[in-house]
Amino acid sequence: MTTDHGYPAVRMHIAGRWCQGETERTAPVVNPATEEVIGEVPLATRADLDRALDAAAGGFEAWRATPVTERTRILHAAADLIGERAARIGRIATLEQGKPLRESTGEARRTAGTLRWHADDARRAYGRIIPTDPGTILTVRREPIGPVAAFVPWNFPVGGPNRKISSALAAGCSLVIKASEETPAAAMELVSCYADAGLPPGVLNLVFGEPAEVSEQLINSPVTRLVAFTGSVPVGKLLAARAGQAMKPSLMELGGHAPVVVCADADPVRAARSAARAKWANAGQVCTSPSRFLVHESIVEEFTAEFVRAAEAVTVGDGLDESTGMGPLANERRLKTMERLTADAVARGASVQTGGEPVDRPGYFFAPTVLTDVPADAELMSEEPFGPLAPIVAFGDLDEALDTANGLPYGLAAYGFTDSAATAETLSDRLQAGILSINHCGGSVHEAPSGGVKDSGYGREGGPEALDAYLVTKRVSHQLVP
Structure with a gap:
């Protein structure tokens, strides 16, 4: 369903299903070029967020057990769909964010390239074997960290969410991602490409809502194992502190000058x-x-x-x-x-x-x-x-x-x-x-890392370094039984 503006009806994506949410609470979506209200975005309740977290927990177990060849195939299929739908996605992004159509369409096409890069990197998350004592096998393994809580702003409605989604999925993680309420439909169209490519239910969950409410619940949940945020320095410091209190690592791509x-x-x-x-x-x-x-x-x-x-x-x-x-x-x-x-x-x-x-x-x-x-x-x-x-x-x-x-x-x-x-x-x-x-x-x-120093954050997105935050390093020492 679309409006007279060609703007789609916005929905959240939880446990593999598109939904309005538990209540009728919504916020307007405004076209910044005309100041017209072109849609409404549903705002998640605590119950909606709990469902998304439960779905991400189950989705993680299914996705991490999926062979890497199959994960890569699904991600490449999603990239193909993003490329095919770039014109539609770009027009929606322009309606809700305002940038020229060639910029937003170009953003969608670059997003497909980023996803292909990370899909291939999924097959290069190498561990190693370390020479040690006779009778002992010493290895280092890299494993997905777990369900991710991700938060992205409105300035890149397609590329912003995808940098989190593509890295996390390539590493074998599941997500609950809160995209901006000001640019929700572009994120929805992006998630549709992943769903239509065959991503298992619960692996990728998209929500909208009051930022403070959503961040508190997602970060504090025992399901969440990593917090990934792009946005302003003050908000980034707040979320990083909250993650730190819960002893959870975070990836922070913050502002600059x-x-x-x-x-x-x-x-x-x-x-x-x-x-x-x-x-x-x-x-x-x-x-x-x-x-x-x-x-x-x-x-x-x-x-x-x-x-x-x-x-x-x-x-x-x-x-x-x-x-x-x-x-x-x-x-x-x-x-x-x-x-x-x-x-x-x-x-x-x-x-x-x-x-x-x-x-x-x-x-x-x-x-x-x-x-x-x-x-x-x-x-x-x-x-x-x-x-x-x-x-x-x-x-x-x-x-x-x-x-x-x-x-x-x-x-x-x-x-x-x-x-x-x-x-x-x-x-x-x-x-x-x-x-x-x-x-x-x-x-x-997409082939090289981006990220900040000082108050501009920590961690990197893009390049081989992009998967680092989403992986944990495990040392396994196996002494053979005589």
Whole structure:
């Protein structure tokens, strides 16, 4: 069933069945490009969550006993379905999240690639045999940790949930995943692909609900053996503390405030174009989005001029319009934050070179904004904007720029531009981040790990490291009986 908007009726997935939940309690789903209510999302009760946990417990025993060849076959089948349905999934994601259709469809297609990578890695979760005393066999085995409680935000409605789901399932774990109530249907469509591929009932359970209620019950349950979260630093710290109290490991991919260091020997035009493309992607609502631009004083004018040109060339509009280059912010909260951060920076002496205000139309649109002469005490320089704000600050000495870049408690992503191999090595050595890109602003890739340091979290998603959090290492010493 779908609405007049082509938006499907949202359901939870528990124990292999689609359901509304125990009560009629729901929340509205709003199209951020129009501010129209396009659907309702059911909110789980404690009874719903208990059913999901029971299902995950049973699903884990069935899935861990499934031969790895069969698990891999099912996961590849799910990836095929995601690829086949990418256009439909992308349109749904654009309706509820706002990003341009080519971005959301591309996200769905990349999600299929990520799943294929992890499906193949399921067959490479090797243990080892250790030489030891005669008559003794000493082995190290890697086994699935158990049922996982996963929590994901709204900015990547398909790719976000799948990074948790694909890693956990490849490792042999079951899940209860709480996707965002603001973007529920894209997650539902993703889970449908797994279910239709033949995933056994109870292995993957999808719920929605009041975040505090859901997290407390899922994390405190004795069924749950791992907590996996992507989101803000404050919420991540809260959930990590709760998991720690229950002596459960956690995987935390938290926010950042990514510096871009543009050195004196870099091409300012090329650097500005690369950084601007990354800045406006998903309206800046990306945890790795470049968000502090530290540019050498000798090239800052050229860099700024090109960055402003790139910003003014962006067509802001409904993501369903093929001409749109940047869609709306996801909700009114983000819009208000852009206004607050811009006003604070200007009040402290910054200059708005372009943008700086909401777009005069229905929806949560904010113009691509470039600010210069932003002082260090502006909120924008210490608070992750998570939106289309680009503060540009000149520096004279690279050591000074690196001190500024590393001066915040975050360490997720960082970027550097230089034509010097020696300077590139300096940036690689000294920038404190889990993800560093030099001479480009590349995004996450499924064949390499992503994750943060400091307050930006711990653990890695992507690459061979992706399965680590979902596996436990067991030492087995077997003394042969004479």
